[in-house]
Amino acid sequence: MRSPRDSLNRLRQVVEDLVELEWYMTNYIDLHTHSTASDGIYSPTELLHKAREIGLRVLALTDHDTSGGLEEAAQAARTLDIELIPGIELNTDVSGGEVHVLGYFPEFQRPEFQAVLKVLRDARERRGERMVELLNEQGVNISWERVREIAQGSVGRPHVAKALMEAGYVQTIGEAFDKYIGNGCYAYVPRYKLTPEDAVHLIASANGLPVIAHPLELPGLDELRNWLPGLCEAGMVGLETYYGLYTPENERELLALAHEYNLIPTGGSDFHGPGMHPTPLGGRYVPFEAVERLKAEAAKRRGKTPPPFKLPPPVQEK
Numbered sequence: 001m002r003s004p005r006d007s008l009n010r011l012r013q014v015v016e017d018l019v020e021l022e023w024y025m026t027n028y029i030d031l032h033t034h035s036t037a038s039d040g041i042y043s044p045t046e047l048l049h050k051a052r053e054i055g056l057r058v059l060a061l062t063d064h065d066t067s068g069g070l071e072e073a074a075q076a077a078r079t080l081d082i083e084l085i086p087g088i089e090l091n092t093d094v095s096g097g098e099v100h101v102l103g104y105f106p107e108f109q110r111p112e113f114q115a116v117l118k119v120l121r122d123a124r125e126r127r128g129e130r131m132v133e134l135l136n137e138q139g140v141n142i143s144w145e146r147v148r149e150i151a152q153g154s155v156g157r158p159h160v161a162k163a164l165m166e167a168g169y170v171q172t173i174g175e176a177f178d179k180y181i182g183n184g185c186y187a188y189v190p191r192y193k194l195t196p197e198d199a200v201h202l203i204a205s206a207n208g209l210p211v212i213a214h215p216l217e218l219p220g221l222d223e224l225r226n227w228l229p230g231l232c233e234a235g236m237v238g239l240e241t242y243y244g245l246y247t248p249e250n251e252r253e254l255l256a257l258a259h260e261y262n263l264i265p266t267g268g269s270d271f272h273g274p275g276m277h278p279t280p281l282g283g284r285y286v287p288f289e290a291v292e293r294l295k296a297e298a299a300k301r302r303g304k305t306p307p308p309f310k311l312p313p314p315v316q317e318k
């Protein structure tokens with residue numbers, strides 16, 4: 001038979017677990033999510049309703065290259081009594097793929113910040129469409145729909161050139177580049193590539209807090225060790241540690257690095273909508289301390305004159 005002391009100890013353990021669970025449930029947070037403002041499925045309002053349903057206390061909206069969903073999200077958050085952390089996620093190009101940098105609490109109304117984001121968005125996602133707009137403005141009539149049909153996937157300059165040929169404006173692809181869409185022509189839209197350091201500087205230029213996102217995808221743990229001194233020098237303040245399917249072992253390694261470099265360990269689901277990502281909204285444990293530390297850091301910067309950001313020159317193309 002179990003001794004009274006054993007029973008008491010077991011009961012004590014259950015109570016402690018319950019207290020911890022209750023604390024967790026009342027301080028339930030997700031610091032990495034997307035809405036229809038970038039590539040998520042739910043509108044900001046719908047996302048906040050989902051957050052309410054599962055009982056999140058704090059949600060950060062971190063759409064790619066845009067703060068377009070933040071005002072709507074803030075309004076929904078107020079109605080639903082959820083604390084919204086404004087955020088953004090910037091894509092950067094490194095050899096081998098993309099590294100993502102999150103930014104928390106950027107002062108996103110800053111016109112200089114918005115102007116750079118727009119250039120980056122146009123250059124990345126809307127490049128083909130923007131070229132067609134510029135051509136149309138000059139009376140060259142090719143349609144964006146036709147260009148997309150020709151491309152059957154992601155649109156590049158050759159697809160725009162083919163549409164120009166089809167419409168009889170040029171005889172060859174080369175002529176389309178020379179006359180319309182080559183570097184220096186009026187319908188040329190430059191391509192920009194940011195390095196992770198550029199992204200850190202861009203976020204800092206709006207008094208935001210740069211955090212390296214899902215670092216195990218890229219750069220990967222070994223590269224990350226090499227990169228951290230430079231990134232911290234540039235102004236990185238956090239490291240996404242509690243993420244998606246990261247194992248407890250991954251988490252320990254990242255936590256150790258965060259401590260070593262005095263970075264705030266953050267985390268979240270990277271929720272884009274059902275079926276788009278393995279982790280559901282709120283599906284990753286993130287300690288509430290992350291919110292407190294981010295807020296304390298943001299408070300130090302608010303209202304201060306941030307360091308200016310200069311977009312690096314576009315990639316040289318023909």
Ligand SMILES: [Zn+2]
Nearest residue numbers: 089100213214
């Ligand atoms: Zn990402």
Ligand SMILES: [Zn+2]
Nearest residue numbers: 032034089270
């Ligand atoms: Zn993301």
